Amino acid sequence: PGAKYKDPKQPLNTRVDDLLRRMTLAEKIGQMSQIDQENATADVISNYFIGSVLRGGGSVPAADAPPEAWVKMVEGIQRAALSTRLGIPVMFGIDAVHGHGYVYKATVFPHNVGLGCTRDPELAKKIGAAVALEVRATGIPFIFAPCLAVCRDPRWGRCYESFSEDPKLVQQMASIISGFQGEIPTGGWRGAPFIASQHNVAACAKHYVGDGGTASGINENNTVATFHELLGIHMPPYYNAIIQGVSTIMVSYSSWNGIKMHANRFLVTDFLKNKLRFRGFVISDWLGLDRITSPEHADYPLSIKLGILAGIDMVMIPYQYVEFRDDLMTLVQNGTIPMSRIDDAVRRILRVKFTLGLFENPYADTSLVGELGKQEHRDLAREAVRRSLVLLKNGKPGEKPLLPLPKKAHGGSILVAGSHADDLGSQCGGWTIKWQGMTGNNLTAGTTILDGIKSAVVPGTDVVFSENPDAGLIQQNRGRFDYAIVVVGEHPYAETSGDNLNLTIPAPGPAIIQNVCGSIKCVVVLVSGRPLVVEPYIGIIDALVAAWLPGTEGKGISDVLFGDYGFTGKLSRTWFRSVDQLPMNVGDAHYHPLFPFGFGLETKPS
Numbered sequence: 330p331g332a333k334y335k336d337p338k339q340p341l342n343t344r345v346d347d348l349l350r351r352m353t354l355a356e357k358i359g360q361m362s363q364i365d366q367e368n369a370t371a372d373v374i375s376n377y378f379i380g381s382v383l384r385g386g387g388s389v390p391a392a393d394a395p396p397e398a399w400v401k402m403v404e405g406i407q408r409a410a411l412s413t414r415l416g417i418p419v420m421f422g423i424d425a426v427h428g429h430g431y432v433y434k435a436t437v438f439p440h441n442v443g444l445g446c447t448r449d450p451e452l453a454k455k456i457g458a459a460v461a462l463e464v465r466a467t468g469i470p471f472i473f474a475p476c477l478a479v480c481r482d483p484r485w486g487r488c489y490e491s492f493s494e495d496p497k498l499v500q501q502m503a504s505i506i507s508g509f510q511g512e513i514p515t516g517g518w519r520g521a522p523f524i525a526s527q528h529n530v531a532a533c534a535k536h537y538v539g540d541g542g543t544a545s546g547i548n549e550n551n552t553v554a555t556f557h558e559l560l561g562i563h564m565p566p567y568y569n570a571i572i573q574g575v576s577t578i579m580v581s582y583s584s585w586n587g588i589k590m591h592a593n594r595f596l597v598t599d600f601l602k603n604k605l606r607f608r609g610f611v612i613s614d615w616l617g618l619d620r621i622t623s624p625e626h627a628d629y630p631l632s633i634k635l636g637i638l639a640g641i642d643m644v645m646i647p648y649q650y651v652e653f654r655d656d657l658m659t660l661v662q663n664g665t666i667p668m669s670r671i672d673d674a675v676r677r678i679l680r681v682k683f684t685l686g687l688f689e690n691p692y693a694d695t696s697l698v699g700e701l702g703k704q705e706h707r708d709l710a711r712e713a714v715r716r717s718l719v720l721l722k723n724g725k726p727g728e729k730p731l732l733p734l735p736k737k738a739h740g741g742s743i744l745v746a747g748s749h750a751d752d753l754g755s756q757c758g759g760w761t762i763k764w765q766g767m768t769g770n771n772l773t774a775g776t777t778i779l780d781g782i783k784s785a786v787v788p789g790t791d792v793v794f795s796e797n798p799d800a801g802l803i804q805q806n807r808g809r810f811d812y813a814i815v816v817v818g819e820h821p822y823a824e825t826s827g828d829n830l831n832l833t834i835p836a837p838g839p840a841i842i843q844n845v846c847g848s849i850k851c852v853v854v855l856v857s858g859r860p861l862v863v864e865p866y867i868g869i870i871d872a873l874v875a876a877w878l879p880g881t882e883g884k885g886i887s888d889v890l891f892g893d894y895g896f897t898g899k900l901s902r903t904w905f906r907s908v909d910q911l912p913m914n915v916g917d918a919h920y921h922p923l924f925p926f927g928f929g930l931e932t933k934p935s
């Protein structure tokens with residue numbers, strides 16, 4: 330009869346043990362290696378027994394590639410892996426942090442900061458299930474999501490990837506994992522990886538732990554906290570992730586009290602694996618081992634020793650797979666790293682691969698290609714956009730509310746102004762098509778906020794769009810417009826490029842607000858990954874809406890502006906008055922925000 334590990338009727342642990350005992354050290358180290366797709370040739374995959382590949386650097390099958398091209402690319406990598414002696418399937422991973430953002434024409438959902446404002450775990454689950462289908466449409470079974478950061482300082486470039494500053498709200502929204510992976514059966518064993526079907530994907534809770542607590546929000550920096558504070562603020566979402574059977578957990582670049590998380594055996598092994606009984610595998614971040622030293626990669630053998638002994642099971646290498654294999658082989662052969670540590674890592678990786686069903690289903694289910702960008706998913710994203718919007722002001726003191734806006738303008742015209750009214754890339758933000766995101770309207774399929782406004786007003790109402798209207802023109806034409814919609818905000822960024830100490834609205838946003846709102850009744854729609862400085866303008870603004878980074882379904886904004894739906898969103902983050910107050914979070918002794926955590930005005934559908 331065939332080898333036990335190939336028999337799906339065998340118990341999981343029997344398959345793992347049977348396969349593990351057959352493996353050479355080189356094959357074990359291969360399983361621990363995740364390389365970038367750019368190096369994933371058939372030779373490299375088979376000669377180094379590579380266990381995982383990620384879409385990292387900038388590699389895509391081709392610009393605007395259809396799902397079939399992704400399927401083909403992943404298939405080629407898989408065929409090479411299955412050609413090896415033991416035929417262990419490769420696990421392809423990608424960042425799908427707000428939908429399958431890297432893939433042309435995928436549905437792009439609001440980034441987590443906006444989803445947190447819905448406070449709806451069921452919505453999060455539905456979104457997770459839709460994203461899993463879109464990822465599977467491209468033949469990929471593994472995503473580096475959700476980010477469970479508890480962002481404590483909006484100056485952090487990744488704050489938009491965090492559901493909230495409040496650990497309890499992040500815990501609620503962590504239910505997205507049950508969407509990605511499928512719901513763990515009640516009474517099912519806890520802590521072990523769970524993937525319900527071939528329509529689900531292996532998720533990755535990241536970045537363990539304290540990524541959102543660094544000093545001044547400096548990315549990859551140091552989180553100073555007592556163990557009690559770490560457990561109270563940053564750890565809770567991982568309990569929810571493990572209870573849901575999250576398959577993998579990614580380690581944070583940041584440090585805790587000066588100790589690099591990638592070298593922290595106490596938190597990764599003693600606490601996460603032994604105390605919390607996490608049974609999936611722990612993966613490093615990109616060059617995470619290299620960055621244990623400064624400068625990075627200064628002493629790779631030391632980095633590997635510290636990272637692997639800390640409890641990291643799979644290493645996102647992504648290029649130096651030869652050096653990694655050679656150095657780790659030496660460290661095991663000279664007894665620095667015990668074989669038991671290697672076996673623990675490989676067991677965890679194999680457990681996830683067996684649970685994913687990769688041995689039985691190594692290739693894509695091509696019947697799913699139609700799931701990518703499906704209208705049903707876009708409708709769900711549009712609902713998420715509606716419910717993520719937070720109404721911060723609606724009418725000046727003593728004046729009647731401006732929102733919901735009439736669809737018929739009595740004067741016949743409305744003015745739409747601002748850099749973000751007609752910019753699909755800016756409304757999607759980072760991690761969209763490109764790592765850093767893109768501006769403009771050619772990046773993927775979607776609907777801009779302006780498109781939404783035009784389709785919402787009744788015929789005969791003239792929508793005048795001017796990206797950066799001249800103050801004089803406004804003055805001359807002021808009587809022509811019943812009201813103006815000013816859409817401004819941040820341009821796309823990701824990670825360190827988003828670190829920002831002043832948090833002002835980028836130019837020419839403030840000038841547009843002053844030019845337009847100084848003359849015409851205006852609603853300002855702010856497209857940003859976080860609260861920004863608005864106090865200087867709040868007096869001349871009639872209505873203010875936080876739209877966060879809504880993604881491709883821009884009609885979700887006009888749906889609420891024009892009253893088809895009411896505003897219901899509540900702030901997932903404190904809206905500071907001045908950056909001098911930061912960090913300032915709900916529950917702090919000194920708490921004098923412009924708008925407090927949980928704030929949000931409501932309107933009724935008209």
Ligand SMILES: OC[C@@H]1[C@@H](O)[C@H](O)[C@@H](O)c2nc(CNc3ccccc3)cn21
Pocket residue numbers: 384385386387424473535614615764824
């Ligand atoms: O894209 C893989 C990971 C991602 O899952 C982590 O959340 C993030 O911290 C992370 N940073 C990098 C490094 N920068 C980078 C991003 C995309 C392509 C190439 C490099 C890679 N990754």
